[in-house]
Amino acid sequence: MPTLLVFANFPRISARITVLLTFLIALTFVSPAYAEPPYAKWGRMAMQQTKQHYPQAQIVDYLHVGRIKKTPTTSEETFKLLLQEGNRKRALFVHIEFDNNTEKVVRITFDERA
Numbered sequence: 001m002p003t004l005l006v007f008a009n010f011p012r013i014s015a016r017i018t019v020l021l022t023f024l025i026a027l028t029f030v031s032p033a034y035a036e037p038p039y040a041k042w043g044r045m046a047m048q049q050t051k052q053h054y055p056q057a058q059i060v061d062y063l064h065v066g067r068i069k070k071t072p073t074t075s076e077e078t079f080k081l082l083l084q085e086g087n088r089k090r091a092l093f094v095h096i097e098f099d100n101n102t103e104k105v106v107r108i109t110f111d112e113r114a
Contacts, residue, residue, distance in 0.1 A: 042098075046081065046096060050094060050110075053110060054085075057083040058083065058085070059083060060083070062079065065078040074097050074099055074100060076095055077096045077098075078093060078094070078095050090113065092110060094109075095108065095109045097109075
């Protein structure tokens with residue numbers, strides 16, 4: 001008789017196993033928590049420096065242009081910020097050169113374009 005009880009409960013057991021397997025498979029494909037991109041700290045610095053140099057302007061848009069290797073020991077992150085001051089809009093490129101090992105800033109330059 002115990003064999004009949006197992007078969008009688010098979011649909012219920014099968015459903016539970018299916019739910020459990022679906023859950024475990026879903027966990028496999030879930031992406032990890034959103035992590036900050038490696039340039040995020042430089043982007044914050046670019047915006048802070050822009051606010052100091054252009055206190056009357058508002059930053060209305062932000063774009064990470066990219067990173068280049070400047071020298072064997074330094075790299076440069078470039079950001080394009082769109083500034084608005086009254087009715088005037090202009091693009092500002094912020095270049096942050098830093099030491100690859102220490103991440104100490106070597107120089108920050110601004111390139112303003114109409």
